[in-house]
Amino acid sequence: MIVKKKDTNISxxxxxxxxxxxxxxxxxxxxxxxxxxxxxxSVKKKAACFxxxxxxxEGVIKATIPLEIDLEYCKGCGICAEECPGKAITMVNEGEKxx
Amino acid sequence: MAEVQIMTGxxxxxxxxxxxxVQVVAxxxxxxxxxxxxxxxxxxEGGELKAEYIRVESEHSALAVCISASTVGARVFTSTSSQxxxxxxxxxxxxxxxxxxxxxxxxxxxxxAPWTIFNDQQDSIAQRDTGWIQIYCRDNQEIIDSxxxxxxxxxxxxxxxMICYDGFVMSHTMMPVEIPDAESVSDFLPPxxxxxxxxxxxxxxxxxxxxxxRRANPEGVLCDGxxxxxYKLQKALxxxxxxxxxxxxxxxxxxxxxxGGMLWQYKTxxxxxxxxxxxxVASEATTAADMLRSQGxxxxxxxxxxxxxxxxxxxxxxxxxxxxVCIFEKGISYGYEGALCSEIxxxxxxxxxxxxxxxxxxxxxxxxxxxxxxxxxxxxxRDAIAAGDMEPAPKWLNCFTG
Amino acid sequence: MPExxxxxxxxxxMLPGQRACQGCGLSLAYRYVxxxxxxxxxxxxxxxxxxxxxxxxxxxxxxxxxxxxTFASTAASASGLVAGLNAVNRxxxxxxxxxxxxxxxxxxxxxxxxxxxxxxxxxxxxxDNEGYMNTGTQRSSATPxxxxxxxxxxLTKQQPKKDMLRIMEAHDLxxxxxxxxxYPIDLYDKFVKAKRIKGARYMHIAVPCPPGWGYAPKDTVRxxxxxxxxxxxxxFEIEDGKFRFTGRSKTxxxxxxxxxxxxxxxxxxxxxxxxxxxxxxxxRWVDTRWNEYLRRAEG
Numbered sequence: 191m192i193v194k195k196k197d198t199n200i201s202x203x204x205x206x207x208x209x210x211x212x213x214x215x216x217x218x219x220x221x222x223x224x225x226x227x228x229x230x231x232s233v234k235k236k237a238a239c240f241x242x243x244x245x246x247x248e249g250v251i252k253a254t255i256p257l258e259i260d261l262e263y264c265k266g267c268g269i270c271a272e273e274c275p276g277k278a279i280t281m282v283n284e285g286e287k288x289x
Numbered sequence: 290m291a292e293v294q295i296m297t298g299x300x301x302x303x304x305x306x307x308x309x310x311v312q313v314v315a316x317x318x319x320x321x322x323x324x325x326x327x328x329x330x331x332x333x334e335g336g337e338l339k340a341e342y343i344r345v346e347s348e349h350s351a352l353a354v355c356i357s358a359s360t361v362g363a364r365v366f367t368s369t370s371s372q373x374x375x376x377x378x379x380x381x382x383x384x385x386x387x388x389x390x391x392x393x394x395x396x397x398x399x400x401x402a403p404w405t406i407f408n409d410q411q412d413s414i415a416q417r418d419t420g421w422i423q424i425y426c427r428d429n430q431e432i433i434d435s436x437x438x439x440x441x442x443x444x445x446x447x448x449x450x451m452i453c454y455d456g457f458v459m460s461h462t463m464m465p466v467e468i469p470d471a472e473s474v475s476d477f478l479p480p481x482x483x484x485x486x487x488x489x490x491x492x493x494x495x496x497x498x499x500x501x502x503r504r505a506n507p508e509g510v511l512c513d514g515x516x517x518x519x520y521k522l523q524k525a526l527x528x529x530x531x532x533x534x535x536x537x538x539x540x541x542x543x544x545x546x547x548x549g550g551m552l553w554q555y556k557t558x559x560x561x562x563x564x565x566x567x568x569x570v571a572s573e574a575t576t577a578a579d580m581l582r583s584q585g586x587x588x589x590x591x592x593x594x595x596x597x598x599x600x601x602x603x604x605x606x607x608x609x610x611x612x613x614v615c616i617f618e619k620g621i622s623y624g625y626e627g628a629l630c631s632e633i634x635x636x637x638x639x640x641x642x643x644x645x646x647x648x649x650x651x652x653x654x655x656x657x658x659x660x661x662x663x664x665x666x667x668x669x670x671r672d673a674i675a676a677g678d679m680e681p682a683p684k685w686l687n688c689f690t691g
Numbered sequence: 692m693p694e695x696x697x698x699x700x701x702x703x704x705m706l707p708g709q710r711a712c713q714g715c716g717l718s719l720a721y722r723y724v725x726x727x728x729x730x731x732x733x734x735x736x737x738x739x740x741x742x743x744x745x746x747x748x749x750x751x752x753x754x755x756x757x758x759x760x761t762f763a764s765t766a767a768s769a770s771g772l773v774a775g776l777n778a779v780n781r782x783x784x785x786x787x788x789x790x791x792x793x794x795x796x797x798x799x800x801x802x803x804x805x806x807x808x809x810x811x812x813x814x815x816x817x818x819d820n821e822g823y824m825n826t827g828t829q830r831s832s833a834t835p836x837x838x839x840x841x842x843x844x845x846l847t848k849q850q851p852k853k854d855m856l857r858i859m860e861a862h863d864l865x866x867x868x869x870x871x872x873x874y875p876i877d878l879y880d881k882f883v884k885a886k887r888i889k890g891a892r893y894m895h896i897a898v899p900c901p902p903g904w905g906y907a908p909k910d911t912v913r914x915x916x917x918x919x920x921x922x923x924x925x926x927f928e929i930e931d932g933k934f935r936f937t938g939r940s941k942t943x944x945x946x947x948x949x950x951x952x953x954x955x956x957x958x959x960x961x962x963x964x965x966x967x968x969x970x971x972x973x974x975r976w977v978d979t980r981w982n983e984y985l986r987r988a989e990g
Contacts, residue, residue, distance in 0.1 A: 197503075197512040197749070200447055200484055200521050201388040204494040206754045207507040209708030210746035217713060237696045244875055245912050247711070247718035249703045253696070263707035267714030268909030281909075312778035315771065341774045346805030350767035353802070357735065357758060357771030363778035379761055487756050487772075489730045489784065494751035496759040498742060504749060512749035 209263070214248075218266030220281040223288045226256045228278035242270035242279060292468045298459035301429040301466050302368060302394045302452075303328035305436030307338045308474045309392075311366040315343040315354035319373040320406045321456040322396040326368070348373035352380035352393070359389040360495065362483040364440065368394035370456055371412045375400060378416070381449075385420030385522060387496055390443030390481065391450075392436060393421075397568065397619070398456040399654045407655020408456040409619040410568065414596075414628050416451065420522050422529055423597040425567040426454040429464040431548045437474055438536045444481050446529045448522070455569040455619075457655065469544050477543055526598045533595055551600035553592045554607060556582070560589025561612040562667055567593045567629060570617050570652060576660035581667055588667060593629065604636040613645050613674050615667045617686070619652040626683045645670075645679040651686035662687055699879050700726040709752035711744045714908025716872040716898040716915060717818050718744060723875045724789075724816065724896075725755055727882030732785045733776075735760055735768040737799065739791040740825045741818070763798045765790040766806035769813045785886055789816040792833035793823045796855050807862040807891045814885050814892045817855065820900040828903045835923075836972060837956075837965030839905075847964050851976060856895060860929065865890040868928040868937075871897040873915025877926055877938035884928075897924040905960020917955040919943075922977045925984055934987040944985060952977055 226232040230239040232255050243253040248265060252258040257278075259270075271279040282288060296304075302325050306314065314333070316326045332338040345351045348369050355365040369377065374395055384391050395413045399405040413423060422442065426432045432454050439450040454460065486493055499515040506512050513521075534550040541547035555575045557563065562581065564574040571592035581588035591607045593600065608614065618627035625631065630648040637644065647670040652658040666686055673681065695701060704725035711718040717740050725732075735758040736742065742759060746752045760768035769788035776784055788806075790799050795817035803815060822840050823829040830840040832853035839847055859867055866888045870878035878896065885892045899915045901908040918924040919939050926940035936944045943949045952974050956962045965973075 195508075195510045197510060197517070199513070199518075200525070201386070202496050202499055202513070202518055202748045203486060204497050204746065204748045204751040205506065206492060206494075206706060206752070207750045208706045208752075210706070210750040210752045211708055211710035214708045240696055244697060245719065247715050247722070247911070248707055248709070249705055249722055250707050260707055265713040267911070268907070269714055269719075269912055272909040273912055313771070313774045315774075341777060343770055343774055344809065345767060345770070346801060346808075350764060350770070350802050350805060353760060353764035353767035354771035354774065357760070357768045358775030358778065359771075360758060361733075361772060361775035361779060361781070363775040365775075380764070383761060487733060487758055488781070489732070489756055492751075492754050492756045494745050494753065494757040494759070497745060497748050497751065499748045504747070506749040510749075 213262055214265050215262045218264065218284055220266045220268065220283055221261060222259055222264065222266070222268070222270050222279045223282050224257045224259070225278050228276045229257055230276050232256050239275065241273050241275065245269050245273050291470070293465050294468060295463045296429065296466050297324070297461050297463055298429045298432050298454050299324040299396070299461070300328060301433040302436060303332065304468060305433040306366040307332050308469060308471055309437055309440045309478060310364065310475070312340050312363040313343065313355070313358040313365045314340055314367065315345050315351045315365070316367045317345055317348045317351050317369065317373060319348070319370050321398060321460045322368050322370045322373070325394065325396070348376040349380060352377040352384060355391050356380065356384050356387060356389055359391050360387070360483065360485045361487050362481065364481045365391055367391070368396060370396040371398035371400050374412045374416065381416055381419045381421065384449045386519065388447040388484065388522065388525070389449055390440070390447055392439040392443055393449065393451050394436070395451050395453045396456045396460045397453055405654035408458050409653045409655065410453065411620040413451060413453045414620040417597055417628060420448065420526065421597060422448055422450040422526070422533070422595065424450065424452050424595050425593065426452060426459070427568060427572040427592055429459060429466050430546065432459070433466055433469065434540060434544065434546055434548060437469060437477065438540050440478050441536045442529065442532050446525050446532050447484055448525050448529055453568065458569045473543055477540065530598055530600070549592070549594050551595045551603040552607060553594055555590040555592070557589035557591060557607065559587055561587045562671055563608060563611045563614045564588060564590045564617065564663060564667055565593065565614060565629070565633065566617040567596060570619060570658055573658060573660050574617065574663050577663035577667065580660060580664040586668065586671065596629070599632050599636070601636045604633055605640055605642065608642060608644065611644060613671060615647045615649060615670050617649045617651050617663060621650050621683065630683070645674045647673070647681060648683040649686045650683050656687060658686070697876055699723070699876065700729060702726065704754045706752045706754065709744055710746055711740065712902060712908070714901045714911045716820065716900055716911050717741065719875065719911065720818060720872040720878060720896045720898055723879045724882055725753070727879045728785060728787060728886060730755070731783055732787055733758065733772055734787045734789055735765060735772060736789045737762040737765045737794045738825070739794055741789060743825060762794055764802050765794050765799050766802040766815060769815070770806045770809070770811050773811055773813055786813040787816060788813060789818065791824070792817060792819045792821060793831045796832045796853050804862065807859065807864060807893070811891050812889055814894060816894045816896065818896045818898045820898040820903055822903050824900050824903040837969035838961045839964055840961070847969070851972070859893045862891070864893055866892040866928065866930050869895045869897065869924065869926055871915050871919055871924055871926060872899060873912045873919065874926060874938050881928060903961070906958055910958070914958060917950070917958065920950045921952045921955045922949045922981045923952060923955055925981070927984065934984065936984070936988055944988060949981065
């Protein structure tokens, strides 16, 4: 659909939206995969650990049971895998199957 | 009964800001602007002007403070000269691109190196490409009146305005000034309505990086690239001419004084030799024109009041019947000629106006410019033109060039 | 999350798909800065990594109002926001200036000192990734001695890191705090506290930078932790002149088991040309400063 509206700003004012840099999931060469049998909150069935949520620079991890990572925007930095005390998250090459 | 006081140009400037109910002032002292900052401090600390004075640590910061304060909706004021103006140069560009209605007085002073503290117009002329409206005042009355008009203009076209007046010659010289009535000024100046939105109610990121190309937003609207945004500034400046003229006319209606809109003319109806200038040198030229007339030379003066946006149409109209032009400038675009001279010549391009135009560089670093020197220069130009010299190299008036 | 495990504001003010690098230490820290500051905040920042993180027109990745400014003028921009907001009766908004080490230690120092000296009611945040990282890792006065940068590519930086914390202390601020990307809760708590204090507040964030420092993005938190474990970064706050260790630094001060700096230095590519003498100097500097802090914490 072609929108024929004009930019009426007389000075540059940008509005918030997801994906300013596009689908940053495309930046990855490795993606995080969670083994929920090792994920402490999943095992304990209550809020615990969630250090992956804490340390994610993008805020794309949802602290839910089971854990959810937004792979559309996850840049694959690997901090979550590195910091997970239960070694539940591993980084897997894009193009390979999970785990 | 209107109140008339004798006052310096700097006092007139401070009173202009006060009458305009500015809310934030940020300024750094520099000769010969200093007393503007002192008088405003006095007015604010004494409770006569309800505003905040930010005693910034540099001119660069002064304009930075004005920029952000104006962005959130405060009416702001600053003033500076010479090195101070140069120091804030990047911010001058920024303010124009950000489309903020900032009003700044430039108390014209020459630039280093070498040092000078005295008057010339190199400082403000060097800012002509930044996108500010520039108005040159010829007397202290015009200073106070133009500041008030400036807020009206700036806040309707969203372009910052620079009010220029000559250092020491006007800033420190006492002249009679009729102080506009405060209530009439409030009627003349509606409250400032910012176009910028910087509020938690509608979070936005103001003046980020723009790509060279246009880019769609999530709603599919193709938004400006850098070039479009800058084109809008140019367009605003083009459209500001009408606003400047109507503000001048309405001010004249409300306060009884008309400073001429884009330019003013003195005895030009039948003039053959036109003297041209900006600021106090142009008012000095009116005395020179009278001298020349007493010697049988039909001289007139065109005082350029608004240098930006350049009054091309007004210049064409004013010089249509002239036979010769002498342009006196307190500055030069080094490597070429006086900027005003170049621009006036360019105004005649693609018209049938063909005039001998002589350029005089005068008064640099505060060298005195006397009416009789202007008259003598005009006479010698007249003689040279009669001998066929249409466009000599710029002459440096009363300067040892041997 | 089911319970508020970390006792932080769970709202996110940074939207996914923003332009910062993989594993960016600033990104991590900024998440918590914004959580602590909340909606009634206006941030202003110069040309720096944050400009890129906030995004290019017409979209922004941050849901807090933001004002871009020129490189040298961050604190002046903030001063104008404070004055302007006062003038239009929006005194409920916290003004936050945030710049990198370039915009704080170097080009921005004049405006910062001016704003601090005037007692401007704002929070100034320096995110210190120890170089001009946005433009490709050029040396700043915050770059540690012995580090390779694109403008110290052969001989390494010769001068020690400028002691910006002491400079800011000399301004007699009501609150000054150091924080780290690797300790987000400590950071969050300090920003929550800072928001409530009046006057000029200075917050320093030690921010690891994967491309700038030469380590893999996955190690951002680890490197940040090692900085604290070795005493190169000390977590503390100074409130009304009173010095106090916080978080991991407090534990280290009590237990006396900080690690030698080699543990931090050896993991980063930027230190690969560091000389033995430079390493010794770094250790000496860390130890001297650490002991001084121990004395201050006691007194």
